[in-house]
Amino acid sequence: MDNIKKYGQLVKTLIKKSFPSLKKIRIGIKEKKLRKSSMKAIKIFDCYYILIHPYFRNKSRKAIIGALAHELCHLEDLKKKNFLQLITDSIRYILSKKHKQKIERKTDIRTVQKGYGKELLLQRKLREKMLGKKLFKKRSECYLSNEEISKRIKKK
Numbered sequence: 001m002d003n004i005k006k007y008g009q010l011v012k013t014l015i016k017k018s019f020p021s022l023k024k025i026r027i028g029i030k031e032k033k034l035r036k037s038s039m040k041a042i043k044i045f046d047c048y049y050i051l052i053h054p055y056f057r058n059k060s061r062k063a064i065i066g067a068l069a070h071e072l073c074h075l076e077d078l079k080k081k082n083f084l085q086l087i088t089d090s091i092r093y094i095l096s097k098k099h100k101q102k103i104e105r106k107t108d109i110r111t112v113q114k115g116y117g118k119e120l121l122l123q124r125k126l127r128e129k130m131l132g133k134k135l136f137k138k139r140s141e142c143y144l145s146n147e148e149i150s151k152r153i154k155k156k
């Protein structure tokens with residue numbers, strides 16, 4: 001099966017199970033060599049997209065699910081915002097590390113709460129392996145650490 005189709009089916013299953021607010025939304029899935037992240041969720045006017053780095057092509061299903069669940073949590077938030085809010089938010093996201101951190105940590109926490117903590121952790125470990133410890137640490141400053149994710153899984 002081609003990759004886009006495979007991602008599409010995973011997204012459909014995830015939405016059905018855990019993201020009821022996204023049920024009626026069409027989400028475009030595209031492969032893109034993103035520079036600093038492995039997946040990205042965007043909303044332009046009323047169009048929703050998930051961009052996925054080709055690096056995921058032959059990675060484990062669970063790790064892909066972890067990343068997709070995080071992006072779907074972003075889309076749930078983006079859905080509530082109008083065009084002007086989206087613009088202001090993305091500018092703040094780029095300019096303020098504090099704002100980015102707030103958004104990303106909140107998104108990670110919700111991903112775990114929805115039951116995808118183990119998958120999220122697998123994705124982070126995969127990313128750590130790919131980037132190396134040092135770069136992973138630098139790129140992950142705004143996210144929950146692997147230890148924090150593990151702790152939250154246990155608390156659930």
Ligand SMILES: [Zn+2]
Pocket residue numbers: 070074104107
């Ligand atoms: Zn994110």
